Amino acid sequence: MNEKNTGSMGRIKLEKLHNTRDLGGLETQDGKRILPKRLIRSGTLYEATGEDIRILSDGCGLGTVIDFRTATERKQKPDPEMPGVRNIFNPILDEKTVGITFEEEEQEAEEGEPDAIKSILLHASSLGGKPESYVDRLYEDLVLNDHAAYSYSRFFDLLLEADDRAVLWHCTAGKDRVGVGTALLLTALGVQRETIIKDFVKTNDYVMEQVNLTCCLIEKETGDRGLADCVRVLFTVSESYILRAFSSIEQSFGTIDQYLTQRLFVTQEKRDALRAKFLAQ
Numbered sequence: 330m331n332e333k334n335t336g337s338m339g340r341i342k343l344e345k346l347h348n349t350r351d352l353g354g355l356e357t358q359d360g361k362r363i364l365p366k367r368l369i370r371s372g373t374l375y376e377a378t379g380e381d382i383r384i385l386s387d388g389c390g391l392g393t394v395i396d397f398r399t400a401t402e403r404k405q406k407p408d409p410e411m412p413g414v415r416n417i418f419n420p421i422l423d424e425k426t427v428g429i430t431f432e433e434e435e436q437e438a439e440e441g442e443p444d445a446i447k448s449i450l451l452h453a454s455s456l457g458g459k460p461e462s463y464v465d466r467l468y469e470d471l472v473l474n475d476h477a478a479y480s481y482s483r484f485f486d487l488l489l490e491a492d493d494r495a496v497l498w499h500c501t502a503g504k505d506r507v508g509v510g511t512a513l514l515l516t517a518l519g520v521q522r523e524t525i526i527k528d529f530v531k532t533n534d535y536v537m538e539q540v541n542l543t544c545c546l547i548e549k550e551t552g553d554r555g556l557a558d559c560v561r562v563l564f565t566v567s568e569s570y571i572l573r574a575f576s577s578i579e580q581s582f583g584t585i586d587q588y589l590t591q592r593l594f595v596t597q598e599k600r601d602a603l604r605a606k607f608l609a610q
Contacts, residue, residue, distance in 0.1 A: 340535065341369070343384060345376040348503040348535045351389070352511070355528065357519035361608040366390055366495050368488075368607055370511050372503025373398075375406035385497070386411050392494025395487055397421045397480070397506045406501075417487055421471070421480045421506040450547065453559040460562040461569075468574040471509045472588075473581060482593040484510055485517070489602055504532045504566050509574055513593070516585050517600050518607065522575075529571045540564045 340350045349372065353365030366389050374394070377385070385391045394416045396403055401424060408416055453460065471477050488496055500506035508529050515525045540561060548557040575585060582588040589595040 341384065341389065343381040344378045346371060346374065346381055347539075348372040348532055349385075349497075350531070352515070352528070355515065355520055355524055357604075357608065358521045359519060361519075361604070361610075363518065363520075363607055364609050367493075368514070369495055369497040370503060370507050371497055371499040372507070373406060373501050374408045374497075374499060377409050382409055382411055385495075386414065389497075390494045391497055393417065393487070393491040393496045395419050395484060395496065395498040397498060397500040397510065399424050402501060415491075419480050419483055419487065421477050421500070421510070422474065423476045450551070450556065450560075453556055453563065460559045464562065464567075464570055465573050467505060468509065468570050469577045471506065472574045472578050478592050481510055481513060482595070485514070485593060485595050485599060485603070488514070489599065489606065502536075502564075504536075505570075508532065508566060508571065512571055512574065513585075513589065514603075517589055517595055517603055519600075519604065526568050526571060530566055530568055532566050536565065 339354070343349055350370060351366060352363050352368040352370065355363045357363075369385075369389065369391070391411065391414055394408060394411070394414055396408060396416065396418050397420065399420045399422065400418070403418065484498065498507060498510060512525050512529055515528065516522075543564065544557040544561050547560055548554050551557070578585055578588045582591060589600075590597075
């Protein structure tokens with residue numbers, strides 16, 4: 330096993346998948362830690378090289394992939410085949426709603442596809458210089474939308490049903506749908522909010538270089554720094570995004586714990602089972 334690439338926790342260094350990381354080692358409020366190579370969050374797997382697949386399959390012991398994308402996203406950029414790995418389709422948002430995540434265009438823009446950049450400019454221009462309002466609406470939908478609640482609830486069941494190999498879940502950019510799902514999971518495992526927020530914003534460490542290049546290109550092409558700044562907001566994450574999700578939950582359900590129980594049906598029994606399965610005892 331190549332420890333340099335897989336490590337025991339944190340970012341998994343892959344050739345083409347830049348936002349893939351192991352949650353192993355994160356500490357809960359009662360001093361336990363998530364087991365290494367069991368819970369992995371990621372962006373799209375479509376660009377994975379043969380070496381990337383080897384590291385995930387052999388180095389990380391991957392057994393289950395949960396795909397949060399829509400059927401259209403999945404068809405356009407399918408996950409690579411990984412022998413012995415179970416791949417499960419669990420779209421967080423329906424086809425009609427998913428356009429607000431704008432993740433597909435983000436990924437294509439990072440790959441230098443000109444049509445995607447044109448789409449991004451049109452989208453960013455339509456926000457009236459207020460991308461934060463758009464992001465607020467997205468994160469409200471991710472926690473309050475009926476389809477999202479159903480799929481996040483199923484996500485917890487799939488984690489419990491998985492065998493003892495690693496489980497990886499992904500969307501396209503690995504920051505919005507995955508970011509909220511990961512925050513909910515870490516809450517259920519008993520990880521403190523400060524740690525959850527740190528994990529959420531860590532995405533910026535891995536995408537910021539490419540985002541800055543894209544934004545510089547946009548500013549050069551358009552001469553509009555404000556538009557480039559707007560795109561930067563759409564392409565990255567902020568602590569305020571996940572706090573918006575939490576506040577939306579608390580306004581509707583009182584606490585995150587009540588949301589998990591009442592909305593996602595993650596009972597105390599399920600939480601205990603998750604902790605037994607994924608925490609070092």
